[in-house]
Amino acid sequence: MSTQTKPAPEAGTTTPGAETGVREFVQDYVDRVRGGDVGALPAILGVIVLCIVFTSLNSVFFSAGNFANLLVQGAAITVIAMGLVFVLLLGEIDLSAGFASGVCAAVLATLMTEQNYPWYVSTAAAVATGVAIGLLLGTIVARVGIPSFVVTLAAFLAFQGTVLIIIGAGGNVPIRNSVILSLANKNVAPTLGWVLWALGIAAFAGLLLVSAARRRSRGLVAPPLSVVGLRIGAVLVLSGLAVYVLNQERSRNAAVVSLRGVPIVVPVILVLLIVLTFVLARTAYGRHVYAVGGNAEAARRAGINVARIRTSVFVVGSTLAAIGGIIAASRANSVDPNAGGSNTLLYAVGAAVIGGTSLFGGKGKVRDAILGGAVIAVIDNGMGLLGYSAGVKFIVTGIVLLLAASVDAISRRRATATGRV
Amino acid sequence: MTETATDAVRPPEAAAPLLELRAVNKSFGAVHVLRDVHLAAYAGQVTALVGDNGAGKSTLIKCIGGIHPIDSGEYLFDGKPVTVHGPRDASHLGIEIVYQDLALCDNLDIVQNMFLGRERTNGIVLDESSMERMAADTLAGLKVRTVKSIRQHVASLSGGQRQTVAIAKAVLWNSRIVILDEPTAALGVAQTRQVLDLVRRLADQGLAVVLISHNLNDVFEVADRISALYLGQVAAEVETSAVTHGQVVELITTGRSDGVADARPTGTEVGTEVGTA
Ligand SMILES: Nc1ncnc2c1ncn2[C@@H]1O[C@H](COP(=O)(O)OP(=O)(O)OP(=O)(O)O)[C@@H](O)[C@H]1O
Ligand SMILES: [Mg+2]
Numbered sequence: 001m002s003t004q005t006k007p008a009p010e011a012g013t014t015t016p017g018a019e020t021g022v023r024e025f026v027q028d029y030v031d032r033v034r035g036g037d038v039g040a041l042p043a044i045l046g047v048i049v050l051c052i053v054f055t056s057l058n059s060v061f062f063s064a065g066n067f068a069n070l071l072v073q074g075a076a077i078t079v080i081a082m083g084l085v086f087v088l089l090l091g092e093i094d095l096s097a098g099f100a101s102g103v104c105a106a107v108l109a110t111l112m113t114e115q116n117y118p119w120y121v122s123t124a125a126a127v128a129t130g131v132a133i134g135l136l137l138g139t140i141v142a143r144v145g146i147p148s149f150v151v152t153l154a155a156f157l158a159f160q161g162t163v164l165i166i167i168g169a170g171g172n173v174p175i176r177n178s179v180i181l182s183l184a185n186k187n188v189a190p191t192l193g194w195v196l197w198a199l200g201i202a203a204f205a206g207l208l209l210v211s212a213a214r215r216r217s218r219g220l221v222a223p224p225l226s227v228v229g230l231r232i233g234a235v236l237v238l239s240g241l242a243v244y245v246l247n248q249e250r251s252r253n254a255a256v257v258s259l260r261g262v263p264i265v266v267p268v269i270l271v272l273l274i275v276l277t278f279v280l281a282r283t284a285y286g287r288h289v290y291a292v293g294g295n296a297e298a299a300r301r302a303g304i305n306v307a308r309i310r311t312s313v314f315v316v317g318s319t320l321a322a323i324g325g326i327i328a329a330s331r332a333n334s335v336d337p338n339a340g341g342s343n344t345l346l347y348a349v350g351a352a353v354i355g356g357t358s359l360f361g362g363k364g365k366v367r368d369a370i371l372g373g374a375v376i377a378v379i380d381n382g383m384g385l386l387g388y389s390a391g392v393k394f395i396v397t398g399i400v401l402l403l404a405a406s407v408d409a410i411s412r413r414r415a416t417a418t419g420r421v
Numbered sequence: 422m423t424e425t426a427t428d429a430v431r432p433p434e435a436a437a438p439l440l441e442l443r444a445v446n447k448s449f450g451a452v453h454v455l456r457d458v459h460l461a462a463y464a465g466q467v468t469a470l471v472g473d474n475g476a477g478k479s480t481l482i483k484c485i486g487g488i489h490p491i492d493s494g495e496y497l498f499d500g501k502p503v504t505v506h507g508p509r510d511a512s513h514l515g516i517e518i519v520y521q522d523l524a525l526c527d528n529l530d531i532v533q534n535m536f537l538g539r540e541r542t543n544g545i546v547l548d549e550s551s552m553e554r555m556a557a558d559t560l561a562g563l564k565v566r567t568v569k570s571i572r573q574h575v576a577s578l579s580g581g582q583r584q585t586v587a588i589a590k591a592v593l594w595n596s597r598i599v600i601l602d603e604p605t606a607a608l609g610v611a612q613t614r615q616v617l618d619l620v621r622r623l624a625d626q627g628l629a630v631v632l633i634s635h636n637l638n639d640v641f642e643v644a645d646r647i648s649a650l651y652l653g654q655v656a657a658e659v660e661t662s663a664v665t666h667g668q669v670v671e672l673i674t675t676g677r678s679d680g681v682a683d684a685r686p687t688g689t690e691v692g693t694e695v696g697t698a
Pocket of ligand 2: 478480521602
């Protein structure tokens, strides 16, 4: 197995030995990037560069308080973007995701505050609303065959109206429930934060090691142990650093109120990330989503129910929009008629695309939403600290989105030139 | 030599066709592509389907595969009438098809393509390593050595390599009939040799094989029977040994050939009057 001596190894069994493995792996990665498969690289570099720039311009930017702020600010957009990744993977678009999140938030607020339903009933209703919206949109796109751009543009207008009708023009429904409020306003207790962190790291390391060992034992190409170790180490250090920083006291007046710990939305987003990544990467359903996005006719001939997959991604999209809407409502402590409006949708689409999800379909990961969401949150937050107006922020974000789309288009061109996708 | 072809050669008495289409019609809008087409494929035999460009060969096998619904006609599998509403029905019957336009997903790797729609799972989790193992074994069985890694995206493969993947995908399953639409069109000499050998080997293993090809040398080399389509109608169904190269060329180009007796069951005789239809 790993001691291949034949000069021409058979397909699939070129197991790199543990020693030579690292260089081969790095070389392979470099080749992939050169070939246009840049993956998460641009977004990661973007976050780093932006952080350096903003830190050098403003001392507040690189503080524990602002770091926590940034995470909470970007949370709703990121969650909506996670759902949009599914839609974009099919080469479709959901322009109504922003206002869909608004409709669901309005459902939540009205049920909870005006009808006095318990928070869990209201939350379930909000999420169910998201599922229903997705079913409706997806069915129209997949069964009737109207382009998603048109269907969701119509829905964009209709949902904007729906929020307005539910909340009432000029109205505002407050959120008073402490559970929902804590979502975007409270933190995980520092000790619990460390416990969760340790459990997460252990699970991550275990998963990587076990899967590498299983592949090796079956004689398949597996990443060398040193690469696995490096990966685990990097995640361990970076996430540990983040937990440490967030566990510092952020309150200006700690005697009155203490402000410490990882914001509760962070573990919520991580759970969503893990579940959705699992679905896309490890289940047959996820495989079929990629297949339909890559070549719908081939997927059909393989016996995949293309219409069902198409419908389902809109359901995932709107459901996550609902969760994003709940987070946004929690952060704003209320729902107003413009909930999910203004820049919500464009920021969410931008996050997915900046993170590396292709607008052409077939390429993307759930983590793209997080990376791209981080870029957008950093721009929004950093420029806000520097005192730039909302207008300038929009222009800069627009330019960044255009840059990301160009990276997508260029890497696609390179990929076609070198035969990768 | 030419006149020896006069006996109508019947398929082996013992064997009923594994797959038989009777009087199948298919139109795309106003274009009547298949007219009362008959096709039979026998287990253990290679049936070549020949015909000029646009004769309707690919359309016919797409009907078999459930890609296109047939407008009328009978579809018999193992002697029993069946309805095939989609690709899944066809593969449940044990029909595997390598389409002319290959139908691979460029954004997926070789293994993912080979198992597409029929992924192996442990519970709900994809069983990647067993799929990879099986794919590697199948490719090794096809003597594919030029592929660098079976985890590379199909987009990065050459035309011939893509074709090999498509073929490997079809033979991966315990199928009863394999249909190949111009499988050697993009292949080099050595790969063509391998595919022809494979075609023969599959038939010798007892599978029914349908081979569509424009290369009559290949057809004469591996096929037991030849079906010729001419403008959407069957011009002849004969045993390979009963016809000459020249007669098959005539059948393909004019739809008729003097001295070729049709081996189709009676009742579907459109055969030699095709030219006037
Ligand atoms: N989806 C379709 N819609 C309309 N017409 C079609 C469709 N598919 C095939 N046709 C028509 O049906 C006829 C037969 O096409 P088909 O692809 O079956 O030919 P073929 O025998 O496979 O030819 P070739 O040897 O070139 O592959 C052609 O005239 C073609 O234009
Ligand atoms: Mg054809």
